[in-house]
Amino acid sequence: MTLVIENISKKIQNKTVLHNINFELNEGEIVGLVGRNGAGKTTLFGTIAGELLPDFGRIGLNELDYINTTTLHDQLFYVDMPDNWLKYYSPQKIKEILKIAYKDFDEDWYDLEITRFDLNNGKRIRNYSKGMRALFMIIVSFASRAPYILLDEPLDGLDVLIRDQVKQMIVNQVIEHNTTVLIASHNLVELDTLVDRILLLKNQTIDRTFSIEGNKNIKKYQLAFVGDKLPEFLRGSGTIIAQTGHIVTIVFNDFVEAIGIKLAGPDFKFVEELPISSEDIFRASFAKEAHAWQQELEEEA
Template sequence: MTLVVENISKKIQNKTVLNNINFELHEGEVTGLVGRNGAGKTTLFGTITGEFLPDFGRIGLDGLDYYKMPSLHDQLFYIDMPENWLSYYSPKKIKTIMKVAYKNFDEAWYDLEIKRFGLNNSRQLRNYSKGMRALFMIIVSFASCAQYVFLDEPLDGLDVLIRDQVKQMIVTQVTEHNTAVLIASHNLIELDTLVDRILLLKDQTIDRTFSIENNKDIKKYQLAFVGETLPDFLRESGTIIAQTGHIVTIVFNNFVEDIGIKLAGPDFKFVEELPVSSEDIFRASFAKEAYAWQQELEAEA
């Protein structure tokens, strides 16, 4: 079974939030969704799962139109966090509701996880801590036994020990039940340890899909330059993520031969290539914006 997001566009209050979104989600795969604040990640989740209706496009599930097939609606699970209608119910009451909405709801596993993490079964979610609410949402998401689970900042507010257990829960569910998971997060370091690939939401659309192994055009270097000023081509071609004196760490979004030739020239004392992370790719994807912002700061100084 494959979930196909096809040409999805959405306006809210006459403002385009999503424009021509296309991608697929596959069973047994964890996919990350990243973008700057306000990029439209939550709107995209809501539109895919039917909370909002798109202005254009369709969601295909196993060749069928998801919106037109109510019998398929228990195959997707998404609850907007942190505040939602579940906040006024206890886990005990929520279980009753979910058993009606999701025909394969795993009551036994749900009860076991609520007990294992010491969650108060009779207490309304709004009285939980931020971390406990986030933990509960993970539990109820997978207890739904939906084939496609959408998690919006699932690790936000969790302490280190609980976070590790939640990450293991995600991996276990994907492995044992072939669940497809789409995770929206600002924590790209955490995503690197979880996901198979990442979707970058930029300028209202999916700007690129990437995995660390398959981005040969993106390079990261640490280098020491000669002279008093940073060579202009570095700012023009890359995103500087750290600088101490003459030592610079830089990411190039589109590393071409000409850049390599310049780095090998007399303007540098040493040049060392470093491993690239998802966070580096994210920074590189916004290189033009970062450069313009830096230019503004220098003009004001």
């Protein structure tokens, strides 16, 4: 089964938010959706889920129109964060509601996780802390047993220890139930150990897809150069992401044999290859965007 997002466009108050969006989600994969704040991630999620109607395009599932086929609506789970109807109810009441909406709702697993994380079963969600609300949304999403789950900034507000447990929960549920998860985030580091591939939402459309496995030609090195001046070929061949004195960390977008030969030459005291991450791939592929992205994150911090 494949969820197909085909030529989706959406305007809000005469402003184009999404334009000609195309991608597919296959069974059992975790896909990241990244974009700067205001890029349209939440609008895209709402459109896929049918909360917003697209101006053009279709959402297809099993060759059927998902939005216009009500029997398919329990195949996808999405609730907008942080404000949604769930906040007015307790976990116990929410369970009773969702058991009707989702025929495969996993009541036993839901109860087990609510107890495991010490979430008050009789307390309204709006009275939870930010972290508890985020944790509850992960639990209720997977308890739905919908084959497709959309998570919007799911790790926001979680402390380090809970975040690691939630990441493991996501991975376990995908493996055990062959669930497909689309995770929207502006934090590439959080996605790095979770996703199979990443979609970049830019200029109202999916600008491109990238993954570590699909970018073997991208390499990351830490090196120390000889002399007072940075070898000129480095700036032309890669993206420098850190420099302290003569020590440079650099990502090469297209690492070829000629670069390797130069790195092995007398201009360098030492050269060490480092593990590559999704953030490194983003930086290498979109140097200007990466600089703007980093500035935005620093301003938010």
